[in-house]
Amino acid sequence: MQRHPIRTISRRRAVSVIAGGFSGPFIIRSVGAQSVLPEQATVPSILKGSGEVRIASFGGTLQEAQRQAFFEPFENATGIKVRIVPAPDIVKVKAMVESGNIELDVVHSDLTATAYLMKAGDYLEKIDYSLVDDGVGKLYRHEYELDFFVYAQVMAYRTDAFERAAPASWADFWDTKKFPGDRAMYGMGAGDPELEFALMAAGVAPEGLYPLDVDGALASYDNIKKSVAKWWQLPAQAIQLLADREVTMTTVYNGRMEAMQAQGLPAAICWNQGLARRDGWLVPKGAKNKVNAMKFIAYSTMPIPQARFALAITYGPVNESAFRYLPPERLSVLPSSPEIRKQLVPFNYNWWSANRETAIAKFAKWLLG
Incomplete structure (x- = not known):
């Protein structure tokens, strides 16, 4: 997820050993009345070690899911101590590398931030793919970053607002006659x-x-602007507007909808034409615990840790083998599951990395005009 304010600016044997760790028996542990988490019964010896690894995370429910799926199991299975620190913005990561005072080993990031650092210079370590399971798809593998989950930017709507048909496309979102009511969309942040x-x-x-036609997009925005009651800045605002009946539809990140739906509020996601986005791990250049960092990254993308994460929060695995550990009802709400991902549009990080400043400047001028 975009949290990095940067606009201011084979060892085939090792792989087979790791893969072998998934085929054996695994344990199911209850974590409440509604879900269970599979447990990795064994861990490949190549991932074991000593010392520590310092991981930058963003806190909140996302970090709690990481704790359950990755941090605690990795520490218990490998003997490597996990230290969690608040994630800085990517400019601070750059400054750490330049000063030589690198306080992090693994950073939760995304391809936008990675591209910024790659363009700026030699600030990242290459990912050690000799440790990474073959089940992780090519789409999620990058020289200096490994994605570890998929999320979606989608439309959410109140099901009690429309008696006959439900909105099924962005054309429907724009159609305030067929689907009346105020909207909310992302503004500036x-x-x-x-x-x-x-x-x-x-x-x-x-x-x-x-490539995006920015001027064409702004012309399209002209047709919906009067019906947008709120241009939200924080994802939580979008959900609150929907829950409070201030809007009938909003754009939203899919993970934010789980709590609302769990409370029984009449709301649903339209997956069609949503944007499939990814978050990943990167390792700052010169990280003191580089070896442990690579072991952690490899562990977090193994099938069972990936399944644990997807059960703890509604973000999709990047390892195809994780799906075998997930029940059908969970697959039905995960962006990377086969039935949902075919409805989504892959977010083009390369285009946005090259055009972000210009696109944001034009949008801001339009929004404030």
Whole structure:
């Protein structure tokens, strides 16, 4: 997820050993009335070690899911102590490397931040893919970052607002006659304007979105602007607006909807034409515990840890083998599951990395105009 304010600016044998760790028996431990977490009965010896690894995380429910899925099991299984520290913005990571005072070994990041550091210079360690399971798809593997979950930027709506048909596309979101009521959309903050949604509402096919026509997107925004009651900055605001009946539809990150739906509030996600996005791990250049960092990253993308994470929070695995440990009802709400991911549009990190400043400046001028 975009949390990095950067606009201011084979060892085939090792792989087979790791894969072998998944085929043996695993333990199911209850974590409450509604879910269970699979447990890794053994861990490959190549991932064991000593010392510590310092991991930067963003806190909140996401960090709690990481604790259950990755941090505690990794520490218990490998003997490597996990120290959690608050995640800095990516500019501070850059400054740490430049000063030589690197206080982190693993940073929760995304491809936008990684691209910024790669463009700036030699600030990252290459990922050691000799340790990473073959089940992690090519899409999620990058030279200096390994994705560890998939989330989606989607439309959410109140099911009690529409008696006949439910909105099924961004054209429907824009259609305030057929689907009346106020809307909420992302405005200005640390993220990116939702230009893709505006273009699809105007009839641009998902496969023809990139390169984005920024001016065309702003023209499409003109048609919905009067119906947008709130341009939210924080994801929690979008959910609150929906829960309080201030809007009938909003853009939202899928993980934010779980708590609302668990409370029985009448709301649903439209997956069609949502954006599939990913978060990953990176290792700052010169990290003091580089070896342990690579072991942790490899562990977190093993099938069972991936399944644990997907059961703790509704973000999808990057390891295809994780799906075998997930029940059908859970797969039905995960962005990387086969049935949902085919409805989503892959977010183009390369385009946004190259065009972010210009696109945001044009959107801000339009929004404030």
